[in-house]
Amino acid sequence: MSKVESGPHAAVSARNLRKAYESGRIIALDDLSLDISEGEFVAICGPSGCGKSTLLNLITCIDRPDSGSLRVFDRNLTRINDLSADAFRANDVGLVFQLHNLLPHLTALENIQVPMLGQSGSARDRSQRAAGLLQRVGLSDRMNSLPTTLSGGERQRVAVARALANQPRLILADEPTGSLDSTTGERLMDLLMELRDSMQVTLIVVTHEHGVAEKADRTIRMLDGRIDD
Amino acid sequence: MPTPDKGLTLTRMIWRTLHRQLVRTSLSALGVAIGVIAIVALGAVAKGLRASVQGSIKSSGSDMMIWQAGVAADIFSSLDEADTRKKLAEFSEIQDVAAGMSHLIRTPGARGVAALQIIIGIYPGEFGQQAQEPLDGRRFRTPSEIVVGYRFAEKQKLHVGEPIEIEGSTYQIVGTFRSGIVFYDGAIVMHIDEVRRIKIADGRVTSFNLRLKPETDPIELGKRIEARYPELAAIADESQYNKIDQGLEASDDMVGAVSFIALIVGSLVIANTMWMSVAQRTREIGVLRAVGWPRRRIVGMVLMEALGIGVIGGAIGMGLGVLLAELTRSLPFSWQFMDPIYPPSIFLRAMGIALLLSLVGAVIPAIRASRIAPVEALRYE
Structure with missing residues (x-):
């Protein structure tokens, strides 16, 4: 299922990234450099305002750096245009949010198909692929359930399945366990790690929680827009 | 494992959105329908009048x-x-x-x-x-x-x-x-x-x-x-009837005027509805952008939602328009000279106007929606 070749190629390569807001008054990222290998599970930790979310926005092409260079899977994201950024998010990246952010009027099965719209394949194919993903996250019996009828953990599992919809090479999870109790959160992390192993995706998790960070291959701590060595 | 359904399409997604906002969709559709009612009813009566005049001119082999x-x-x-x-x-x-x-x-x-x-x-x-x-x-x-x-x-x-x-x-x-x-x-x-x-x-x-x-x-x-x-x-023809009576032209003008007013009012209703809908779904649209939906698909989605309201409003309006036109048959005095007829052009025109006003009304909300940043999906407050 994975599009990733095994080996220590760089999934993310950032050099001297700088990002400021409010005319330079707030520096979110300050000369930040990092490398993340393909298939690696990296946890990014740090206090609020340290630049975690800004880094995540840059890696997902939601935002652009002011200076420096950023490559994800050899694609230069530094000056990528909007259309290419959309395509990049659709095809190469899977996002898991702190809140599940499922569309409330669509069933679990349909929510997973949302990123697939506009991709090749028939609606029935998409539906079958989505059903397969639901099975992978252990919710094949809830495919026709609306988000309001799912528990918090189930919603996040659907969100994980949605992140995998287009077989991305990179999954970014922003505080994925932030709205879950510890047991459910731990199960979700186990699921993400299992999927990382089976699908050989690169996994970047932004988290405040030590328990989550401890599961990662590597933890990057940030402080004031820099990596805190 | 249960069998998955036929699969999600943009049309199905839009239908779900409209269904989810049932009251708003219904009220907006009625806003569109009012104009369509007037266009169909007045148009059918005007067509009937013209046909009757033509019939009078040509009755019994008259030239x-x-x-x-x-x-x-x-x-x-x-x-x-x-x-x-x-x-x-x-x-x-x-x-x-x-x-x-x-x-x-x-x-x-x-x-x-x-x-x-x-x-x-x-x-x-x-x-x-x-x-x-x-x-x-x-x-x-x-x-x-x-x-x-x-x-x-x-x-x-x-x-x-x-x-x-x-x-x-x-x-x-x-x-x-x-x-x-x-x-x-x-x-x-x-x-x-x-x-x-x-x-x-x-x-x-x-x-x-x-x-x-x-x-x-x-x-x-x-x-x-x-x-x-x-x-x-x-x-020799109903088109010359204005030499002795301006009623036919007046009725045509009235249909035109009502169509124009319907366009303005209906567009405003749709604009208000879609504007509110987009405002309330900022996070959802942000999610769509975050999962890779391009701006043009967001624009298309909002326009199609508006078209959906237009279709519903148009259908309701055509039905009620026929009902209203038929009522003229039973009104005192008017039943004697009103015999509405319904050529397909009336319905095509009415539906065309309903769809046009829906599109016009939804343009600005659609542009607004397309400008929602994916980062909106990441805001938690």
């Missing part, structure tokens, strides 16, 4: 009509019968002439259906009588006999053989007829002398129907008649 020129409305036309016949006799292309006299009277009886009633006077021996082919009974022969249109008979619950009192005189109903021309089918038809007596218009007629010899061009002949006798108006 054209002669009226008094310069009148404010057809009912005010008054021609000297003998003088006009003499003038028309100068034109060798005219094969046959039938005089007609129209008048409005108080409705006979006390059944209260109509306040005013059209009566039409003709000569029993002229071809104009052929327009009243009997449905039941026979044609009238004497001034004390009348025939009535089937719609009049049904409204007044009158039958052949029954007497009827008109302006103080009693007449015998000897026949009912169905001409297919709404003016006639709702009218009382009697001897022209009786109408003149009631109207106090001795020697006058309202109009003439003319049959022309074969190969005669009625338009060209009409021009010659009018050139020689400017006091006469020759009408």
